[in-house]
Amino acid sequence: MSLSIKATRFCKHMVVSLTLSTICVAVNAASDDPLKLGLVSFYSGGASGPVGIPSRNGADVIIKAINEGTLPGSYSNSGKGAGGRPVAPVYSDEAVDSAARVTEYRNLVQRQGVDAVIGYASSGSCLAITPVAEELKTLTLLYYCGSTRIFEEGARKYVFRTMASQDVENIAAARYITSLNPKLKSISGMNQNYAWGQDSWRDFKESLDQIKPAVSVKTKQFPKIFAGQYGAELTALARSGADVVHSSFWGGDMEALILQGAPRGVFDDQTLLLTTGGTAFYSLADQIPEGTVIGARGQGDMFAPESELNTWFRNAYKKAYGENPTFPAYYMAQSVLALKAAADKAAKAKGGAPAMDEVRAAMKGIEYASPAGTIKMARANGHQAITGVGYGTFTLVDGKPSLKNVRRYSAECVNPPAGTSSSDWIKSGFLGAQCKQ
Amino acid sequence: MPEKNFNITIIAATLLLITVGFILPGWLTFLTISILAKALVVVGVAVLMRGGIVSFGQGLYYCIGAYAVGLGGKFLGITDLLGLMFLALVAGLVSGSLLGLLMKRYREIFFAMFSLALSMILFGVLSKSQLLGSTDGFTIVKPTILGATLSTDNANHAIYIFACLLSGIVIWLGQRYLRSPMGFAGEALRDNEVRVEYLGVAPETIIYTKYLIASVTASLGGGLMALTLGHIGPEMAYWSQSGEFIFIALLGGTSHIAAPFVGTAVFEFIRTFALELAPNAWQIILGVVLIFIIIFFPSGIWSLFSSLKEKLRSGESGSPSKTPSVDLKKGDS
Numbered sequence: 001m002s003l004s005i006k007a008t009r010f011c012k013h014m015v016v017s018l019t020l021s022t023i024c025v026a027v028n029a030a031s032d033d034p035l036k037l038g039l040v041s042f043y044s045g046g047a048s049g050p051v052g053i054p055s056r057n058g059a060d061v062i063i064k065a066i067n068e069g070t071l072p073g074s075y076s077n078s079g080k081g082a083g084g085r086p087v088a089p090v091y092s093d094e095a096v097d098s099a100a101r102v103t104e105y106r107n108l109v110q111r112q113g114v115d116a117v118i119g120y121a122s123s124g125s126c127l128a129i130t131p132v133a134e135e136l137k138t139l140t141l142l143y144y145c146g147s148t149r150i151f152e153e154g155a156r157k158y159v160f161r162t163m164a165s166q167d168v169e170n171i172a173a174a175r176y177i178t179s180l181n182p183k184l185k186s187i188s189g190m191n192q193n194y195a196w197g198q199d200s201w202r203d204f205k206e207s208l209d210q211i212k213p214a215v216s217v218k219t220k221q222f223p224k225i226f227a228g229q230y231g232a233e234l235t236a237l238a239r240s241g242a243d244v245v246h247s248s249f250w251g252g253d254m255e256a257l258i259l260q261g262a263p264r265g266v267f268d269d270q271t272l273l274l275t276t277g278g279t280a281f282y283s284l285a286d287q288i289p290e291g292t293v294i295g296a297r298g299q300g301d302m303f304a305p306e307s308e309l310n311t312w313f314r315n316a317y318k319k320a321y322g323e324n325p326t327f328p329a330y331y332m333a334q335s336v337l338a339l340k341a342a343a344d345k346a347a348k349a350k351g352g353a354p355a356m357d358e359v360r361a362a363m364k365g366i367e368y369a370s371p372a373g374t375i376k377m378a379r380a381n382g383h384q385a386i387t388g389v390g391y392g393t394f395t396l397v398d399g400k401p402s403l404k405n406v407r408r409y410s411a412e413c414v415n416p417p418a419g420t421s422s423s424d425w426i427k428s429g430f431l432g433a434q435c436k437q
Numbered sequence: 438m439p440e441k442n443f444n445i446t447i448i449a450a451t452l453l454l455i456t457v458g459f460i461l462p463g464w465l466t467f468l469t470i471s472i473l474a475k476a477l478v479v480v481g482v483a484v485l486m487r488g489g490i491v492s493f494g495q496g497l498y499y500c501i502g503a504y505a506v507g508l509g510g511k512f513l514g515i516t517d518l519l520g521l522m523f524l525a526l527v528a529g530l531v532s533g534s535l536l537g538l539l540m541k542r543y544r545e546i547f548f549a550m551f552s553l554a555l556s557m558i559l560f561g562v563l564s565k566s567q568l569l570g571s572t573d574g575f576t577i578v579k580p581t582i583l584g585a586t587l588s589t590d591n592a593n594h595a596i597y598i599f600a601c602l603l604s605g606i607v608i609w610l611g612q613r614y615l616r617s618p619m620g621f622a623g624e625a626l627r628d629n630e631v632r633v634e635y636l637g638v639a640p641e642t643i644i645y646t647k648y649l650i651a652s653v654t655a656s657l658g659g660g661l662m663a664l665t666l667g668h669i670g671p672e673m674a675y676w677s678q679s680g681e682f683i684f685i686a687l688l689g690g691t692s693h694i695a696a697p698f699v700g701t702a703v704f705e706f707i708r709t710f711a712l713e714l715a716p717n718a719w720q721i722i723l724g725v726v727l728i729f730i731i732i733f734f735p736s737g738i739w740s741l742f743s744s745l746k747e748k749l750r751s752g753e754s755g756s757p758s759k760t761p762s763v764d765l766k767k768g769d770s
Contacts, residue, residue, distance in 0.1 A: 043717035052717075091716035097681070098574070098672045099471055099662055100708065103464075107709055110464035124573045128668035131576055135589045135667075136463075147573055194564055194572035225572075 033353075035085040035343070037063075038092060038108040040119030041144070041332070045095035046226060050251035050279045051121050051328045055144065056091065058329030059118070061316050062336045063087050073309040074369045075340065083343030084353045087336075090114055094125055101125050102132055109138050115356050116140065118335045121328075123147035123166075123195055130159050139360045143335035144328060146196065146297075148422050151380035160363055162335040162375060164387045164415060166196065167203040167422035169275050169297050170248075171430070172389035172414040174207035176407055177244055177273055177293065180393065184212060188242040188270070189220035190233060190257065192249060197222060200248035200275060206426045218242040226253060230260055238266045244293075250276040255284060262289050277394075278302065278327045285401035292394040294403065299372040300330030302403055303390025313371035327372075334370040338377075338385075341368035376411060379418045386415035410436060443612060451605035458597050466597050468709065470665045472701045473600040475685070477658030479697035480611060481651030482686040487615070488647045489627030490544060494552030495682045497559055498652040500674035501528050502659025504563070507577050507669045518580040518599060522660050529656025530649070537648040541641040544630075556674045563671035574670025577663055596665050603661065604698065607654060611694035619646060688730060690737020699738050703730070 039059050042052035065071045066087050069080035081087065090112055092104050108114045116139040120126045126145035133140035140159050142150065146166025150159070178184055187208065191197030201220065208215055218240035221233040237245055245267065249257050254274060261267055267289040274280075278296030280288065288294075296303050301324070304310045313333060317325040325333075342363035346354035349362070365382030368375055378386045388411050392403030413435035416425035425431065458466060478499050485492050505528035509515040515524065536555065543551050564572050579592040587595060614620045622643050625633045630640050663669045672678065689700020704727075711722035734740050 044720060048717065093712055093716045093719060096708075096712070097678060098668070098670055099475075099666055100712075102666050102668070103468055103471055103705075103709065104712060106464045106467050107713070110462055110467075112713070124670055124672070127570070127573050127576065128666065128670075131667045149570070149573070153576065195567075195570065196572075198567060198571055 033085065034088040035082055035116070035339075036088050036090060036112070036114045037336075037339070038105075038112070038114040038117035038119065039089050040092045040094050040105075040108075040117060040125075041121050042095045043091065043093045046252055047121065048095065050326070051144070052094070054326045054329040055121070055332040057317065057321050058325060058332040059089065059336050061313065061320060061325075061329075062333045062340075063089055065316065066336070066340055071309070071340075072312045073307060075309070075337075075344075078340070078344050082340045083347035083359065085343065087339075092119075094120060094122065098124065098128055102128055105129050105132055106136070109136050114138075116339060116359070118143055118332070118339065120145050123149075126150055126161075130156065133158050139356050139363075141335045141338060143332050147199070151384050152421050155381060156383050158360065160338070160377065160383045160385075162338045162377075162385045163298055163331050164385060164389065164411075165422065166199055167416070167426070168387075168414050169295055169389055170200050170203040171207045171422075171426065172391060172409045173246065173273055173275055173293075173295060174204055174211055175409060175414065175435075176295075176391035177271070178208070178211050179407070180293070180405060181243060181271070184215055184243050186216045186218050186240075186242040187244045187246055188218045188237055188240045189222075190230075190237060190245055190247040190249065191220075191222055192225040192253060193222040194225050196250075197225070197248055201246065203422065203426065204246050204248075204275075206423070207430075210426060210429045228253070228256055230257055234261050234264060234266050237261075237270070238264065242270055244271045244273055246273045246275075248275045251279065255280050258284055258287050258289070258292075262287055267292065281326075281394075281401055282324055285396065285399075288394050288401070290395055293391060294394050295389070295391050296327040296330075297389075298327070298331065298387045299390050299408060300327030300334075301325065301372075302392065303406070303408060304330065304372045305408070307369070307371070307373070309369055310371040330370075330372045334372055334375060337368060337370050338363065338366070338375065342366055378411070379415065381418075386411040389414050410434065444609070447605055447609050447612075451601050454601045455598055458594065458601070463593075466593065467665065468705060470593075470597055470600045471662065472705050473604045473698070474658045474661040474665065475682070475705070476698040476701040477604065477607060477661065478655040478682050479685045479689065479701055480607060480694065481654040482682045483689070483691040483694075483697050484611070484615075484623075484654075485647050485651050486686055486691045487620075487627065488623035488644060490548045490644065490647075491683060492552045492651065492679070493549040493676065493683065494554070494556035494679050495651065495655050496674045496676070496679040497552070497556035498529050498533065498655035499659035499662070499678065499682075500556070500559055500563070500669075500671065501525075501532055502656025502661075503663035503669040503673050504569075504659075505529075505656065506660040506663040507575060508569075510577055510580075511575065516578065516581045517584070518582045518595060518664065521580055521664065522599070522603075522657065525656045525660025525663075526653060529653045529659075533649050533652025533656075537645050537652070540648055541644040553676055553679065556679055557676060560671045560674040563674065570670070572671055574668055574672075576668050577666075579667065580664055593665070596661070600661055600665075603657065607657070608694050608698070611650075614650065615694055619643065623647060684727075688727065688737060690734070690739035692736060692743060693739050696737055696739035699742075703738060 041055045042048045092108055118141045120142050121144040123145040126142050142161040148165045148167050189201045191201045219236050223233050273293040275295045277294035278301050343359045346358040346362035366377050375385050388408050390408045392406040395404050413433050416422045417432055478495055482495050502525040505525045506521045509521050509524040515521055582595050622638050626640055626643050633640055685700045685704050689696040707726050708723055711719040
């Protein structure tokens, strides 16, 4: 008896609190002066450590500076806020099932009334969110996901991506590895068995075929994502004896690959090429095999060109969180700054705080400064960024991680030109690529 | 509940939901469709549970339904809402009737593990098919209705109305099934399979029927989800998705055909507001609330309704009729 009374009371509380929170939300959405910004990434689960939390921290550093008007460099005279509007972040977790991702995107826009959304680390999320963003006519900046399909499957009006797509880092990887080792004869692959891993391997292999046609493939391993144990695959790699092992492993899987492969000596004679190795650069400095090729999906972190903005960002991040900003933090910063740059541009043209449609129009084809260098929204009708890509070879100097043979490939060298799909461009032998020798 | 009352209630509830749909904000319309779609799958899980078997792979049919809709649009060029949903129904029926021949021979943990294995095979196959976008899945265009191309808003509303009607029909048919001799035989099976066999009913037929019902409702749910999301991926067949369905079934209770709908609604509402409240600790809120619900209602949230009803009835006649349900505390024999 008392149980059911308690239960009824409990239910009543639930109903009341649910109703209350709905009302609060409705009130919040009514005032539209601050630019309410939804920020979505993996804030819980396995991808939160290497990707989601650095991203959130990177966003917080930039948003704080935007609102206080303390951004240096080319932003130093841009005043407080984005286009004069203070930025108010609202966070939402990406670590939910695919149905809930779309539901939560709708909730951000329709219930919480955000003006724009920045986010999504997984390509699956980006592909699912893109049509919804178009349907709800909400400015959405994809900050981290790599799939080339987002802009190749249709023209977008409301969706932008502020970093280069996943093909670009693999094209650059093929260029780097052939310049590092001109006598390259054979490669092996170690990629996760899902879209990211499959596409990365395909683009790397096809690019290499163009640059150095006679390279043979010794073995290609596709273990399950988040498998954690790679004993069998590492044995296959050790036996294959290729010159280079290409891997697009990321986060915890990538760290496991290093931790399990290095002690077995798998990468003593074969060069390990990690396209996203940058996140382990500081944390696994003692374990990464000497001579491992490290990438950072662009020019974030260790590949960021010297600039006032970059120095400020590193210091501000370190001061706030006590550690170096890894590249996900850079790419989130890059995305938030795209919004700032476009809003400022729109405000200047209008002479007042811009509406979101004006910000969107200003963002098309914009060129702006980020801690990771200059970003140009040059592809997909001004919706897809092209960025340079850096690669380097890992070495320990006095016990500290550092890079030698660093190369930065310019955006025009490794990004397909506007209007060309990446697979066509690779097959054409990178027609029109402008690479500085 | 007398049959007539039930019919009136179900028609009234469906009509009410459809009417409310005209004033709901966009996000709530969308959330309601997802709740109904997921609840359709959970109905199947609950129907199986009443027969004492737990399917740990209902994601299989959820995914089959979704891909039937997706592939029907992509390769067969079908865009009609009803046509696509019919395709999902046929896909669920055909695959369920074939796999059911195998599954009806297994019980308990063997059934659970076997169903899990089948759904993970589908996940594996879809993850390897680059033509279908691998793990990233692919996009589905908004459907047309009876040849008419609608604006996105109207198409969403049409899906909403369709979801309400479909759920109403499934509840009505499901109730008829559960109140039929075949439906009651399921509970008898859970209590003692040997006795059921001696009574002259083949246990395998009972399981097969339940399995078919579950696969059809799950693929309808999957198809509906695909249409409303506009994007599908192999994740739908992943084991954690199937686990969520079982969890919701236990949360809602299995004592009534409408219980899964209540369970799903509670689950989804708690989740969405927990996510808003604590973006990186929402699982804690969700977990704690769900633990409390299970402590207070070991037979699911529906037991709240049935105990209320019993109270009313015992006031009238003094002879409460107990509806069978899976009790979490006692477990199954």
